[in-house]
């Protein structure tokens with residue numbers, strides 16, 4: 632695994648330099664869903680310090696075993712409001728907030744434990760019926776409303792674009808998310824930070840970096856195929 636992680640880190644660096652960016656601006660999120668704790672420990676020993684998990688119950692079990700590790704936990708799955716209380720206990724960043732209802736519940740639960748919960752707003756940039764995320768048109772309003780919640784801090788946008796075999800075809804979707812972000816920045820909404828752009832997975836993280844990604848979510852290329 633160490634070799635695979637080093638190779639990915641090198642590819643991140645190369646993609647950053649190719650697009651005149653600093654490699655340190657990009658965080659590799661190792662997506663460990665369905666993979667055992669032993670694999671995560673191996674990843675930590677190979678230089679990983681951020682993991683992404685998709686399922687609350689699975690994350691709770693892993694967190695019990697790993698809570699003393701020096702790890703940052705990102706939630707990247709679909710979050711139901713009734714699970715928000717578990718999510719705020721475990722996750723440093725919830726990447727998939729796509730409704731005011733969910734944001735309000737996160738805010739409420741974060742308040743209870745005296746936490747400011749960092750989040751990303753998930754955008755359905757390809758407007759696909761099958762995918763979570765708010766539509767591009769609704770993103771600005773949603774961000775304005777969430778920005779008023781006291782125990783949530785918006786840190787940027789996240790997307791899962793339509794799937795293509797050729798990574799280059801995804802580029803326009805990544806660029807669309809970045810353009811949307813840049814347009815919202817111009818609105819000068821107080822109290823938010825839109826620097827985060829979570830986009831790119833095993834098959835297309837270099838294209839995402841060329842289009843401005845600051846967080847790439849890589850599972851298979853680190854841990855191997857999922858069952």
Ligand SMILES: *Cc1c(COP(=O)(O)O)cnc(C)c1O
Pocket residue numbers: 662664685707708791832833834848849850851852
């Ligand atoms: C599973 C998952 C990933 C990782 O996908 P790979 O193709 O295995 O790198 C990234 N992002 C999200 C939201 C996921 O659910």
